[in-house]
Amino acid sequence: LAKTTQPISMDSYEGQEVNITCSHNNIATNDYITWYQQFPSQGPRFIIQGYKTKVTNEVASLFIPADRKSSTLSLPRVSLSDTAVYYCLVGDPGRRALTFGSGTRLQVQP
């Protein structure tokens, strides 16, 4: 299982773009990269998933360089409601269990 490393915490202000980078040096060929968001006292929520290059949805963008040893979650124009913990997960889609790390605690201020 690929180990992931991401910053413990980040601070931002409303309206700014936030980029959270995750390092996963030993990612395997079959592994996908997925990001989840968790608000206090709530279950994690799927944000975005990718394998390589760039993926964009209505919430975020995910940038994956060619070597796939890292990935960056980009949140455009954050608001106070984006204050949450963001988790980077790496793993084989054939495996059922999700392995969460400690995540990045994003604090958005007015």
Add this chain to the structure above:
Amino acid sequence: EPEVTQTPSHQVTQMGQEVILRCVPISNHLYFYWYRQILGQKVEFLVSFYNNEISEKSEIFDDQFSVERPDGSNFTLKIRSTKLEDSAMYFCASSSTGVWTEAFFGQGTRLTVV
């Protein structure tokens, strides 16, 4: 939007008692999971369930834990003899395929063992 629902939202129980946490997964989903999160710690995988049997379980999921899908809609987690260290938020999740990343989580049941 379909959602996973869990009941109760909060359960207080005495050490040694049995508890059953209940979940209603999204109706067309086939894979069901339980996770737990001790206050201030990581979300931890407990068990996955597919086709009426456990497909994977973690070291945490020992003999005091069991899961069941008693009917076509509910998915339960039973803890036979609760310990203080079982106090945590328990999350149920479901997914429509075996792609592990597309899991939808419920709001959780906060279990407090006293």
